[in-house]
Amino acid sequence: MLKALQIDPGKCTGCKQCEMACSYVNEGEFNVSKSRIRVFDFHEDARFVPYTCTQCDEAWCQQACPVNAITTNEMGVKVVHDNLCVGCKVCTIACPFGTVNYNASTGKVIKCDLCGGDPACASACPTDAITFRDAEQSGFDKMKEWATKTTAGTEPTGPNAPA
């Protein structure tokens, strides 16, 4: 089963625990500026939005990389190989979502790699705004929510319906 991060901004409170968990796993310290996932505060619209790489199937970053430093692993994750990355930043331009970024202290680019299959951001999120689940079922919760609200056509009309 292919799993993906599922982000529900409606549940986000802007606490940045995801950013701290990410930087701890990847940098060995709490450093939100180096986090691969970032939370944006639009509190004037009452919205907080976590944002990170969605692991595109046909990834712009990967196709743009001139030295093939970004490969796809068995979980579909686009992984940057630091030993190959030359820090040219072309991938940061190619990514339409801005989720690949340059790290000046290492001279390499950084992006989400799902922590090798157990993303720390999802474990750290206190409100389940970030979860890690079956990529094919990402719309299931919303479908169910709408289904719950649907009353039209739910009266039993089949041959065995009570009279």
Add this chain to the structure above:
Amino acid sequence: MGWTGKILRIDLTNGTVNTEALNMEWADKYLGQRGLASKYLVEEVDPKADPLGPENKLIMATGPLTGTCASTGGRYSVITKGPLTGAIACSNSGGYFGAELKFAGWDMVIFEGQSPKPVYVTIFDDDVQIRDAGGLWGKSVWEADKKIKSDHQDQMIHVAAIGVAGENEVLYSCIVNDLHRAAGRSGVGAVMGNKNLKAVAVRGTGGVKVKDFKTFMDATNAGKKVLKDNAVTGQGLPAFGTQVLMNVINEAGAMPTRNGKDVQFESANDISAEAMAEPRRSDGKPNLLTNQACFGCTIACGRISKIDETHYTVQNKPEYWHASGGLEYEAAWALGSATGIKDLEGLTYVNFICNEQGLDPITFGATVGAAMELYETGVIDDKITGGIELKFGSSEALVKCVELTGKAEGFGKELGLGSKRLTEKYGKPELSMTVKGQEFPAYDPRGIQGMGLTYATSNRGACHLRGYTVASEILGIPEKTDPLETDGKPGLVKAFQDATAAVDSSGLCVFTTFAWTLEDIAPQVDAAVEGNWTVDKMLEVGERIWNMERIFNNKAGFTAADDNLPERLLKDAAKTGPAKGLVAGLDKMLPEYYDLRGWTQEGVPTNETLERLAV
């Protein structure tokens, strides 16, 4: 570890910036934030110094857990000598500013002297600059925040600023960070204004390390689970915010109402958490849109509200139609119950203006309440108020007052003095609901007896956050005590005061203590920094901090006579509710409290006590 080990010393008189190492010997004795910065203050500032003069200093300080993943680990405090009280002041704030300061590489910033002209300070990692604030002076907190981010082309900057209230040295102006979180009490904003310091803008790209990551992650995860599983921190606060208390405290008969004339507010429900969540009759939408967390907080009690666009306060002011920080319990109480006003939308607007102009809503609301009593008893009239019909219950009057106070215009100039100086000016000091010059907040000591002793002995003037015995007396945390009884309260107050001083020095939010005890907190601190931080050591440090603050105040001229309550609470019995017939029994508690503290009956720590605590 936990610490960056560096502090900034910024001399505003001479325009110089120096760095020094954090005094680790003091960090071991005073932990951080409130305790540690207070140690710096008492060593460097004459207790008799004029709070609004260049000899006073203003310290912005983080704790050892600020900038870590400990839940609520994003706090910072402002420590100075407070102009409202003349006592040591320590105001604590959340948002993101404190953590950002740590990420920029600084544990603490000490501001000294007085700039000859308005300036703001930028701290971008190691690049620290004092900059001309000509273009910012006169602007609101919100305008300044926007302009600084735009001028430096960086939306990730976090700003702590004063509004026009601080510039005008309104005695209860605050320092607002991240638009609507505030180091709120005792007039710390006026000190910043007096120093001609408009704002501090911070951007950090560094990291925070802790002593033992593995142990730290285990301890903080265990702490987070306790918060999640607790009814108050796991459900009540996220859903209702601190406003969850409005109906609870009112039913307990401990809601100071109309300048403390009553202990219950008949319209409390109209301004409660429940009212904020209900669809409005006018537009069918609720006042409350969502909750917000401060940095690292897994509770998320912050309120994000939007005012009804058709409400009279904003119908012609679309600039206030966006969502912003909504009513917390203390603000709703001060702006609403202390003034007898039940207009939820109006109170939300006034709260917005307090954030925008940088006013402490507790002292502001309570001062308007006192002014209303002066007006209704005929002591002041329309001529003095500039035509404001200052009647209890008048939302229009409150709105006019808030618009004038920050700007120090008209009657607002008198309101800016706070209720003590205002009522003294008109010969009615008994109408000021203050201790040591600071207005007490949303708990009436006639209905919650322990809070009377908390207010009377608080080192920063009347305050609920120095020893929140409401937790025990009303909510049963950690164990239930009878709110109407004075027996046992001196020990309870002391225990809360000492524990709170430790929590305030850690980088954590005191709201965690609805669920956490020091048993939960000490392991998190211990895994972050050196020093074998046990529960006993935390308590000892808390008690040391309390005594250090007390000694500063004693040297500043405070005596046991200042450990008092407004006459109204001591003489006028509660008229309704469970406390009906009761006054605040301070005299039954204070002598025992002094004994337990190891102080003389004159409120002075004995030599034995000082030696024991090595203050």
